Amino acid sequence: MRPRAGRPSHIPGFRAGRQAHGIAHSLRMWTELLARLLGRPVRGRLVPHPARLGPPKIDVFRVGHRFANRVVALRDVNVAVHSGEFVCLVGPSGCGKTTLLYALAGHIAPSGGRISVDGVQVTGPGPDRLLVFQEPALFPWLTVRQNLVFALRSRGLGRAEADARAREYVHLVHLDGFEDTLPHQLSGGMRMRVQLARALAMDPAVLLMDEPFAALDAQTRSHMHELLQRIWTRDRKTVVFVTHDVREALVLGDRVVVMAARPGRVLHDLEVHLPRPRDPDDPALVEMSRLVREELRRAERAAAEAAAPGEAPDATRPPDDGAPRRSAPALGAPL
Amino acid sequence: MTASVGRLAADGRLGAATARSLGRLVQGYGISAALGVPLGIAMARSLLVQRALRPAVLGLQALPSICWLPLAVLWFGLSETAILFVVVMGSLLAVAIATEDGVSGIDPVLLRAAGTLGIHGPRFVAGVLLPAALPGILTGLKLGWSFAWRALMAGELLFVAGGLGQLLSQGRELLDAAQVMGVMLCIVAIGVAVDQVLFRLLEVRIRRRWGLVEVS
Ligand SMILES: Nc1ncnc2c1ncn2[C@@H]1O[C@H](COP(=O)(O)OP(=O)(O)OP(=O)(O)O)[C@@H](O)[C@H]1O
């Protein structure tokens, strides 16, 4: 993806350079500056994700999934997430984001392909991964604090320790004063924050999050973004974060994986080059989100045409569905 | 009728009979609940147990509990055990079936949440499965209670064993309709008290805590 020419304020090098943290940043700054001086087109900040060396933390290899009702939720999905990366999945409703996350968490076994974490195939839920569900998923008979304490105690924490930790994380999600409230007495957004607190308090190496902030107002959401990023940078967690909201993905992610529906598949795997902390109203970010959304719309149109009667190429697809196919998806194709 | 109930109460026979019946009930019902709940959980959670036991449980459930009496007498003689056996068989299956329904009806997302949080074993059963199914289990316990109460009365009527049932048949032998009706009234009162007061209270409490009713 390329930013429009003639908008020097969008040139990544300058911004990145101001807050460069390491050699990589300054290197990038200089090459981009050089490229600009030599009159070559400047690469945008949203670039195809290059394959990285070294074993990934999470390896999704040619994963397909077909439900019992023959709905193909995923087809030939390949994603490699390295340790410490923050990867956002965006895509239209029903494109298989939750299905993919469930497969990563070990709640469903994909009907094709292989998912491994640290080189070990995923066969069920494990203590290294924790899924934050799209629903609040709290135990309704336990109060907010008890929900956290119960989970923490099952990790072997002592009563006092679990209690202190629960209090700390309830505070972090701005729910002080609600410790002894039952879940059904909270609003939807508050329940999601309790679930977030429970997940963060459990301190897993891999956090899988399914639209955790969809029910929050902009203000609270940005607080939660800050919290999540603070914990992510502090503890070097690996995060796979699902969202409908492209801007949210661009604010949070090192990478944005764009998915399309029917069948669920990966359209693009993009690296986000923007210094942190990011501002959702930064014009560069807004422009990037516009381009991604345009891409999503294009995919949707193509799917609608494909589904139209008379020219249904969907019907000509091999019926193997979940099974891996040879052709790789358009990973890394420039937008 | 009031006079005859008063007479029974005054000479302590009513109290003793009630205590005797309730003692048996608590024992028999306790056994049913203690066996029925785990059996129901096992049927809901294990395909093997379900395949093996479900047809038998459903089939035997159709059998009126008093039909167990001849077998009970053959096995245990005219004893306390025989009556307990009838009470247990009368309520156990109802408790098991309702528990199974309750456990199968648990919101799958709660089970997944427990899985992702790494809650296993006894902590999972006691901390997630049981409380999540509790509203359903309570329905089963309530049903089991009324079945147990009926089975007990039927058992006590059929042979001399003390208890309210025996007071009833005594009234019949003495051709004292007032006593019969008075004792019947006591039986109804106890049944209703437990059902409408104890269980109702528990049910309301649980449903409120679980967020299953509007709290105004
Ligand atoms: N248990 C199931 N049985 C059959 N089909 C299912 C099941 N769960 C999901 N699907 C189908 O799989 C597809 C992907 O569903 P999924 O929940 O993964 O979508 P999603 O991307 O998470 O959507 P949303 O953004 O709305 O949450 C949908 O078409 C849905 O109809």
Ligand SMILES: [Mg+2]
């Ligand atoms: Mg979803």
